[in-house]
Amino acid sequence: MGTPDVTYALVKDADTGEQVLKITSKKATGVLLRELAVNFEEYPWIRWRWKAGLLPSGADARVKSKDDQGIALYIGYGTFRQKSISYTWETMTPKNATGKSVYNGLVTVFWTCLRNQDDPKDTWVVEQRNVLEDLKKYLGKYPSDLALSISCNSQYTGTNAVVYLDYIEFRKAPLQEDEKDVAEKTAEESSASESEAGK
Numbered sequence: 001m002g003t004p005d006v007t008y009a010l011v012k013d014a015d016t017g018e019q020v021l022k023i024t025s026k027k028a029t030g031v032l033l034r035e036l037a038v039n040f041e042e043y044p045w046i047r048w049r050w051k052a053g054l055l056p057s058g059a060d061a062r063v064k065s066k067d068d069q070g071i072a073l074y075i076g077y078g079t080f081r082q083k084s085i086s087y088t089w090e091t092m093t094p095k096n097a098t099g100k101s102v103y104n105g106l107v108t109v110f111w112t113c114l115r116n117q118d119d120p121k122d123t124w125v126v127e128q129r130n131v132l133e134d135l136k137k138y139l140g141k142y143p144s145d146l147a148l149s150i151s152c153n154s155q156y157t158g159t160n161a162v163v164y165l166d167y168i169e170f171r172k173a174p175l176q177e178d179e180k181d182v183a184e185k186t187a188e189e190s191s192a193s194e195s196e197a198g199k
Helices: 130-137 177-197
Strands: 007-012 021-027 029-037 045-054 071-077 082-089 099-102 107-115 124-128 147-153 162-172
Touching: 007 071, 007 099, 007 177, 029 082, 045 071, 071 107, 071 124, 071 162, 082 130, 107 124, 107 130, 124 130
Parallel strands: 082 107
Antiparallel strands: 007 021, 021 162, 029 147, 045 124, 045 162, 071 082, 071 147, 099 107
Protein backbone atom coordinates (compact mmCIF):
# COMPACT_ATOMS: atom_id res chain seq x y z
CA MET A 1 0.00 0.00 0.00
CA GLY A 2 1.22 3.51 -0.81
CA THR A 3 0.89 6.73 1.12
CA PRO A 4 -2.74 7.94 1.36
CA ASP A 5 -3.80 10.98 -0.61
CA VAL A 6 -4.45 14.39 0.87
CA THR A 7 -7.96 15.82 0.40
CA TYR A 8 -8.39 19.22 -1.26
CA ALA A 9 -11.85 20.82 -1.14
CA LEU A 10 -13.44 24.23 -1.67
CA VAL A 11 -15.47 25.15 1.41
CA LYS A 12 -17.21 28.21 2.84
CA ASP A 13 -15.13 29.77 5.59
CA ALA A 14 -17.09 30.02 8.85
CA ASP A 15 -15.65 33.43 9.75
CA THR A 16 -15.63 35.32 6.45
CA GLY A 17 -18.18 33.46 4.35
CA GLU A 18 -15.63 33.31 1.53
CA GLN A 19 -14.90 30.19 -0.48
CA VAL A 20 -11.48 28.90 0.52
CA LEU A 21 -9.34 25.83 -0.05
CA LYS A 22 -9.44 23.30 2.80
CA ILE A 23 -6.64 20.73 2.88
CA THR A 24 -6.95 17.63 5.04
CA SER A 25 -4.19 15.10 5.63
CA LYS A 26 -4.67 11.82 7.51
CA LYS A 27 -1.22 10.24 7.80
CA ALA A 28 -0.83 11.33 4.19
CA THR A 29 1.10 13.51 1.78
CA GLY A 30 -0.19 15.50 -1.18
CA VAL A 31 0.67 18.28 -3.60
CA LEU A 32 -1.31 20.53 -5.93
CA LEU A 33 0.88 21.80 -8.75
CA ARG A 34 0.38 24.54 -11.32
CA GLU A 35 2.78 25.98 -13.87
CA LEU A 36 3.42 29.70 -13.46
CA ALA A 37 3.22 32.25 -16.25
CA VAL A 38 4.54 35.09 -14.11
CA ASN A 39 7.33 37.51 -14.93
CA PHE A 40 9.03 37.77 -11.54
CA GLU A 41 11.22 40.62 -12.77
CA GLU A 42 8.00 42.65 -13.00
CA TYR A 43 6.01 40.96 -10.23
CA PRO A 44 8.61 39.85 -7.68
CA TRP A 45 6.32 39.69 -4.63
CA ILE A 46 4.04 36.84 -3.63
CA ARG A 47 1.22 37.49 -1.17
CA TRP A 48 -1.18 34.94 0.31
CA ARG A 49 -3.53 34.27 3.23
CA TRP A 50 -3.60 30.99 5.17
CA LYS A 51 -4.60 29.51 8.50
CA ALA A 52 -3.99 26.30 10.41
CA GLY A 53 -6.75 24.31 12.08
CA LEU A 54 -4.66 21.27 13.05
CA LEU A 55 -0.91 20.82 12.65
CA PRO A 56 0.85 17.44 12.37
CA SER A 57 1.78 16.52 15.95
CA GLY A 58 5.50 16.51 16.68
CA ALA A 59 6.53 17.52 13.16
CA ASP A 60 9.91 19.21 12.73
CA ALA A 61 11.56 20.05 9.41
CA ARG A 62 14.99 19.79 11.03
CA VAL A 63 14.50 16.05 11.70
CA LYS A 64 14.18 13.82 8.62
CA SER A 65 11.89 11.30 10.34
CA LYS A 66 9.53 14.11 11.40
CA ASP A 67 9.68 16.26 8.25
CA ASP A 68 5.97 17.10 7.94
CA GLN A 69 4.37 20.51 7.40
CA GLY A 70 0.81 21.68 7.95
CA ILE A 71 1.06 23.62 4.72
CA ALA A 72 3.88 24.66 2.42
CA LEU A 73 4.02 26.76 -0.73
CA TYR A 74 6.75 25.71 -3.17
CA ILE A 75 8.09 27.60 -6.16
CA GLY A 76 10.56 25.64 -8.23
CA TYR A 77 11.61 24.02 -11.47
CA GLY A 78 12.63 20.70 -12.94
CA THR A 79 10.92 17.44 -13.76
CA PHE A 80 13.22 14.53 -12.91
CA ARG A 81 15.62 16.54 -10.77
CA GLN A 82 13.76 19.32 -8.98
CA LYS A 83 14.86 22.37 -7.01
CA SER A 84 12.56 24.76 -5.19
CA ILE A 85 12.13 27.25 -2.40
CA SER A 86 9.29 26.84 0.08
CA TYR A 87 7.43 28.87 2.67
CA THR A 88 6.07 26.70 5.44
CA TRP A 89 3.72 26.56 8.41
CA GLU A 90 5.45 24.10 10.69
CA THR A 91 4.77 22.56 14.08
CA MET A 92 7.93 22.51 16.21
CA THR A 93 10.36 24.14 13.77
CA PRO A 94 11.35 27.61 15.04
CA LYS A 95 9.91 30.56 13.16
CA ASN A 96 12.31 32.18 10.67
CA ALA A 97 14.43 29.02 10.64
CA THR A 98 15.75 28.01 7.21
CA GLY A 99 17.08 24.74 5.91
CA LYS A 100 17.75 22.43 3.00
CA SER A 101 15.97 19.12 2.53
CA VAL A 102 16.82 16.50 -0.11
CA TYR A 103 14.38 13.73 -0.99
CA ASN A 104 15.48 10.56 -2.82
CA GLY A 105 18.55 12.40 -4.04
CA LEU A 106 16.43 14.08 -6.72
CA VAL A 107 14.33 16.76 -5.06
CA THR A 108 16.02 19.65 -3.25
CA VAL A 109 14.01 22.14 -1.19
CA PHE A 110 15.30 25.30 0.46
CA TRP A 111 12.66 26.01 3.09
CA THR A 112 11.81 28.97 5.30
CA CYS A 113 9.54 28.49 8.32
CA LEU A 114 7.17 31.46 8.60
CA ARG A 115 4.69 30.08 11.15
CA ASN A 116 4.52 27.28 13.71
CA GLN A 117 2.50 25.91 16.62
CA ASP A 118 3.00 29.13 18.61
CA ASP A 119 0.77 31.06 16.20
CA PRO A 120 -2.99 31.17 16.89
CA LYS A 121 -5.02 28.35 15.39
CA ASP A 122 -8.03 29.03 13.15
CA THR A 123 -6.83 32.60 12.53
CA TRP A 124 -6.16 33.98 9.06
CA VAL A 125 -2.64 35.30 8.52
CA VAL A 126 -1.39 37.28 5.52
CA GLU A 127 2.18 36.69 4.30
CA GLN A 128 4.27 38.38 1.63
CA ARG A 129 7.73 37.56 0.35
CA ASN A 130 10.05 38.74 -2.39
CA VAL A 131 10.16 35.57 -4.51
CA LEU A 132 12.72 36.94 -6.94
CA GLU A 133 15.14 37.67 -4.11
CA ASP A 134 14.61 34.24 -2.56
CA LEU A 135 15.03 32.42 -5.89
CA LYS A 136 18.35 34.15 -6.52
CA LYS A 137 19.48 33.67 -2.91
CA TYR A 138 18.74 29.95 -2.63
CA LEU A 139 18.83 28.69 -6.22
CA GLY A 140 21.47 31.10 -7.47
CA LYS A 141 19.35 32.21 -10.41
CA TYR A 142 15.89 33.12 -11.65
CA PRO A 143 14.89 29.97 -13.56
CA SER A 144 12.35 29.79 -16.35
CA ASP A 145 9.46 27.28 -16.42
CA LEU A 146 8.62 27.71 -12.75
CA ALA A 147 5.71 25.98 -11.03
CA LEU A 148 3.79 26.62 -7.82
CA SER A 149 2.93 23.72 -5.50
CA ILE A 150 0.68 23.64 -2.45
CA SER A 151 1.53 20.81 -0.09
CA CYS A 152 0.29 19.27 3.16
CA ASN A 153 2.18 16.43 4.84
CA SER A 154 1.63 14.30 7.92
CA GLN A 155 2.89 10.89 6.79
CA TYR A 156 6.21 10.85 8.66
CA THR A 157 4.62 11.61 12.03
CA GLY A 158 1.62 9.39 11.30
CA THR A 159 -0.72 12.17 12.45
CA ASN A 160 -3.36 14.45 10.93
CA ALA A 161 -3.47 18.02 9.64
CA VAL A 162 -6.16 20.48 8.56
CA VAL A 163 -5.18 23.78 6.96
CA TYR A 164 -6.75 26.46 4.78
CA LEU A 165 -5.64 28.73 1.94
CA ASP A 166 -7.64 31.78 0.88
CA TYR A 167 -5.71 33.24 -2.06
CA ILE A 168 -2.30 33.62 -3.69
CA GLU A 169 -1.33 36.67 -5.74
CA PHE A 170 1.77 38.14 -7.33
CA ARG A 171 2.48 41.84 -6.97
CA LYS A 172 4.87 44.52 -8.18
CA ALA A 173 5.44 45.74 -4.62
CA PRO A 174 4.50 44.63 -1.10
CA LEU A 175 1.55 46.15 0.71
CA GLN A 176 2.44 48.26 3.72
CA GLU A 177 0.86 47.42 7.08
CA ASP A 178 -1.88 50.08 6.82
CA GLU A 179 -2.64 49.01 3.23
CA LYS A 180 -2.82 45.37 4.33
CA ASP A 181 -5.29 46.25 7.07
CA VAL A 182 -7.52 48.15 4.63
CA ALA A 183 -7.33 45.38 2.03
CA GLU A 184 -8.26 42.67 4.54
CA LYS A 185 -11.08 44.72 6.02
CA THR A 186 -12.46 45.48 2.56
CA ALA A 187 -12.34 41.81 1.56
CA GLU A 188 -14.15 40.70 4.71
CA GLU A 189 -16.80 43.46 4.44
CA SER A 190 -17.38 42.56 0.80
CA SER A 191 -17.79 38.91 1.72
CA ALA A 192 -20.20 39.79 4.53
CA SER A 193 -22.28 41.98 2.18
CA GLU A 194 -22.49 39.22 -0.41
CA SER A 195 -23.55 36.76 2.28
CA GLU A 196 -26.23 39.12 3.58
CA ALA A 197 -27.53 39.80 0.06
CA GLY A 198 -27.89 36.08 -0.55
CA LYS A 199 -30.19 35.56 2.44
